Amino acid sequence: MTLRALAVALSLSVLAACAGSDAVSNRPPPGFVANAAEIVAATDWAAPEEVLVTIDGHAFQPAEWTFRRDRATRLVLVNATGSDHGLSARQFFADIAVESVRGGGQTLKGPWIESLSIPAGQTKELWFVPARFGAYTYECSAIGHPSLGERGVIDVVR
Numbered sequence: 001m002t003l004r005a006l007a008v009a010l011s012l013s014v015l016a017a018c019a020g021s022d023a024v025s026n027r028p029p030p031g032f033v034a035n036a037a038e039i040v041a042a043t044d045w046a047a048p049e050e051v052l053v054t055i056d057g058h059a060f061q062p063a064e065w066t067f068r069r070d071r072a073t074r075l076v077l078v079n080a081t082g083s084d085h086g087l088s089a090r091q092f093f094a095d096i097a098v099e100s101v102r103g104g105g106q107t108l109k110g111p112w113i114e115s116l117s118i119p120a121g122q123t124k125e126l127w128f129v130p131a132r133f134g135a136y137t138y139e140c141s142a143i144g145h146p147s148l149g150e151r152g153v154i155d156v157v158r
């Protein structure tokens with residue numbers, strides 16, 4: 001790898017870590033579900049189970065989310081505030097197969113996601129299949145927000 005290529009790779013990884021963007025991958029980050037693309041392709045997306053979450057008053061409402069393993073799922077995140085928020089949930093993201101991230105007038109295809117932004121006043125949708133059972137924590141990726149209570153738990157059950 002040339003120095004220039006290394007510099008580009010480093011700057012891309014810094015961008016991917018930024019709270020203010022969506023980072024969707026077409027190569028599996030370490031530990032992520034390896035066959036996510038096959039899971040997405042084998043899933044019927046006509047009527048996904050919907051979970052609606054509103055961000056307001058420095059809280060995700062509700063804060064506890066329950067999903068069912070192997071089900072097509074549509075997580076709708078409504079940002080009812082005037083500031084930007086994001087979903088930071090590394091272990092949860094590692095265990096799901098992402099069909100798409102929708103919102104802000106665009107659709108990003110998965111099958112792996114590392115970060116999700118929810119800009120002020122916008123709604124983002126995460127279309128995915130929980131591929132492993134688990135109990136997870138998540139928090140807002142904006143600096144200082146988790147300590148104000150903007151965090152919660154996720155359960156993936158049968």
Ligand SMILES: [Cu+2]
Pocket residue numbers: 084085086140141142145150
């Ligand atoms: Cu926040």
